[in-house]
Amino acid sequence: MPSDPREDKTFYITTPIYYVTAKPHIGTGYTTIMADTLARYQGLRGRRVLFATGVDEHAQKNVRAAEEAGRPIMEFLDGFAAEYSTAWRSLHIEHDRFIRTTEPAHRRAVAHVFDRLLQTGDIYRSEYQGWYCLPDETYLRESDLVDGNCPDCGRPVQEVSQPAYFFRSSHYAEAVLEHIRKNPEFIQPEGRRNEVVAFIESGLRDMCISRAGGGFGVSVPGDEDQVVYVWFDALINYLTVAGYPELDDELWPPDAQLMGKDILPRFHATLWPAMLMALGLSLPRRLLAHGWWVSDKGDKISKSRGNVVYLREEASRLAEVSGCSQEVAVDAVRYFLLREVQFGLDGSFSTHALLGRFNADLANDLGNILNRSLPLVQRYLDGVVPEPGEGAGAFSESVADVRGRVEAALERADFRGALETVWELLAAGNKFIDEKEPWTLHKQGRQAELGAVLYDTLDLIRIVATMLSPVMPAASEQVWRQLGLAGREDLLTWDNCRAGLLPPGTMTAKGEPIFPRVDLSALEAKAEAKAAPSAKETPKEGPKVATVSYEQFSQLDLRVGKIIDVESVPEADRLYKLTVDVGEEEPRTLVAGLAEAFGARELLDASVVVVANLEPAKIRGVQSNGMVLAAGDKVPLALVTFDRDVEPGTKVR
Numbered sequence: 001m002p003s004d005p006r007e008d009k010t011f012y013i014t015t016p017i018y019y020v021t022a023k024p025h026i027g028t029g030y031t032t033i034m035a036d037t038l039a040r041y042q043g044l045r046g047r048r049v050l051f052a053t054g055v056d057e058h059a060q061k062n063v064r065a066a067e068e069a070g071r072p073i074m075e076f077l078d079g080f081a082a083e084y085s086t087a088w089r090s091l092h093i094e095h096d097r098f099i100r101t102t103e104p105a106h107r108r109a110v111a112h113v114f115d116r117l118l119q120t121g122d123i124y125r126s127e128y129q130g131w132y133c134l135p136d137e138t139y140l141r142e143s144d145l146v147d148g149n150c151p152d153c154g155r156p157v158q159e160v161s162q163p164a165y166f167f168r169s170s171h172y173a174e175a176v177l178e179h180i181r182k183n184p185e186f187i188q189p190e191g192r193r194n195e196v197v198a199f200i201e202s203g204l205r206d207m208c209i210s211r212a213g214g215g216f217g218v219s220v221p222g223d224e225d226q227v228v229y230v231w232f233d234a235l236i237n238y239l240t241v242a243g244y245p246e247l248d249d250e251l252w253p254p255d256a257q258l259m260g261k262d263i264l265p266r267f268h269a270t271l272w273p274a275m276l277m278a279l280g281l282s283l284p285r286r287l288l289a290h291g292w293w294v295s296d297k298g299d300k301i302s303k304s305r306g307n308v309v310y311l312r313e314e315a316s317r318l319a320e321v322s323g324c325s326q327e328v329a330v331d332a333v334r335y336f337l338l339r340e341v342q343f344g345l346d347g348s349f350s351t352h353a354l355l356g357r358f359n360a361d362l363a364n365d366l367g368n369i370l371n372r373s374l375p376l377v378q379r380y381l382d383g384v385v386p387e388p389g390e391g392a393g394a395f396s397e398s399v400a401d402v403r404g405r406v407e408a409a410l411e412r413a414d415f416r417g418a419l420e421t422v423w424e425l426l427a428a429g430n431k432f433i434d435e436k437e438p439w440t441l442h443k444q445g446r447q448a449e450l451g452a453v454l455y456d457t458l459d460l461i462r463i464v465a466t467m468l469s470p471v472m473p474a475a476s477e478q479v480w481r482q483l484g485l486a487g488r489e490d491l492l493t494w495d496n497c498r499a500g501l502l503p504p505g506t507m508t509a510k511g512e513p514i515f516p517r518v519d520l521s522a523l524e525a526k527a528e529a530k531a532a533p534s535a536k537e538t539p540k541e542g543p544k545v546a547t548v549s550y551e552q553f554s555q556l557d558l559r560v561g562k563i564i565d566v567e568s569v570p571e572a573d574r575l576y577k578l579t580v581d582v583g584e585e586e587p588r589t590l591v592a593g594l595a596e597a598f599g600a601r602e603l604l605d606a607s608v609v610v611v612a613n614l615e616p617a618k619i620r621g622v623q624s625n626g627m628v629l630a631a632g633d634k635v636p637l638a639l640v641t642f643d644r645d646v647e648p649g650t651k652v653r
């Protein structure tokens, strides 16, 4: 393990604390699942982890929502706090600390910070003239407004004129910029860092941090009429969790603070570091800001926009259509969120994309290696993990290489990169089985070689299950059980992601497939039937397409093609680059949108129908010379193939 001087120190990781006016949804779930994944990963590495999340309760909009619901504020908040905590558990999120800003310890911490900064002169009293966005709980200048509305959420703002306290953010602008420049890992990813620098360089002004007229929140010490501004209050939660004012130096500063890009520039990357500098405390090691989940129309997903996605509901739907367990479905949703989008960029969510990825990555790649190797161990070795023997160790190098790259990716919160890297092992494992043909080894009585091949494959599955456990804890546990390792959680450590540690003699456990494939064509047919319920009664009309003459049809050069190689196309999840033999001197390159529905191995060696005289086109930078025919309109459902062997290049009529 690399010798990090902080390795034995606690790993302290936080999420934003959420407003309770919306129920936990894809956006807040995304942040919290990422934090959980990093927390679990550090736990696997043997670090003592403190993972904190919670709720931001002193918001004016919470008070308004409680009034609208006709409920006493604390009763209203209690219900939501419980709902959040439970919702996170149901998504396999294991937070160590759930903080509520109404907790006495937190209220004391806020009063303490305020008092201290009044004494240092970093907080002063003056007059506030400006605007307030209630949904975002943000003070704004006239010049910030866009068409008179909030620049961030576009909603109307209220005019405010009141005596108030200010925090001297302007005083710290240079120091914060300097810190950002000297510590490139402080704000990640890089694009977000540039945005923050531009924000600070455009001029930081002192920030209004109180509200006149009393009300719900922490009172300004010595001035009962003023209540501390909810953002100033909320940021202090990260200190409260670490024991402020008696900060635990095992915990401080946080190792990673996760958040959406919306609350990075104004709050986490400027106000927050400035507050810490004023308090003389060190700054968090990394601020990790992710993008938004947007609808397919490109709007941010949020309750106020009415396009909200609830992750538990998505998981239940997936369990229903695939037949996998609820637990596995939750993990598949976690996997999808982390795999689908590059950290920092926006992503659009659709159930269709979730199901496609479930089939391609989990049912196919991961499911296949399990469903191919375990039955062979049952059949040939009575289910017992063999001795590795001399020939074993095929994956030693690739595992070490993958492990290093996964570590580096997770350091940058590059979940997608980390998962893609783990998938290289699955591809290698599946290819290994294809090439070694354990069934042939068995037939030929080459027992030692058979043992080595199956040992290496099972050992690889163990390593993959360990690497995936921070993202898919329940599914990995099921894999662990099928390997016969139930009760051997001592082996589940990051350090054990090395080849050759699966104990020979372990009795594997036969089980149901963990990731049963979703029958997308049946689903599509069902959806179509639902869309046209009267289709049975009315005679079916043919689709309205123009007829073509035989002459026109015969201009098509349709030929038998044999797929001899399948590669993925970078940044294009639906596409494969195929190398197809169509009976010519050289095989052709074709780009085909088949990756959603087919694993690479399903396509390899398939005989297909190729439209050979389709005008060549450049797709994602790759020249495509023809097209492969498949059934299905928008989504490929089945390949058009042949019922017996035919030579590549044979004409199709």
Ligand code: MSP
Pocket: 015, 016, 017, 018, 019, 020, 026, 027, 028, 030, 031, 056, 234, 235, 236, 237, 258, 259, 260, 261, 262, 263, 291, 292, 293, 294, 300, 301, 302
């Ligand atoms: N209470 C403040 C945070 C205070 S932290 C000291 C707040 N709360 S919030 O409920 O509005 O949550 C904002 C966070 O929720 C975002 O930063 C992000 O982590 C997450 N998301 C909410 N909607 C989102 C999307 N549509 N997509 C991705 N994440 C978003 O701001």
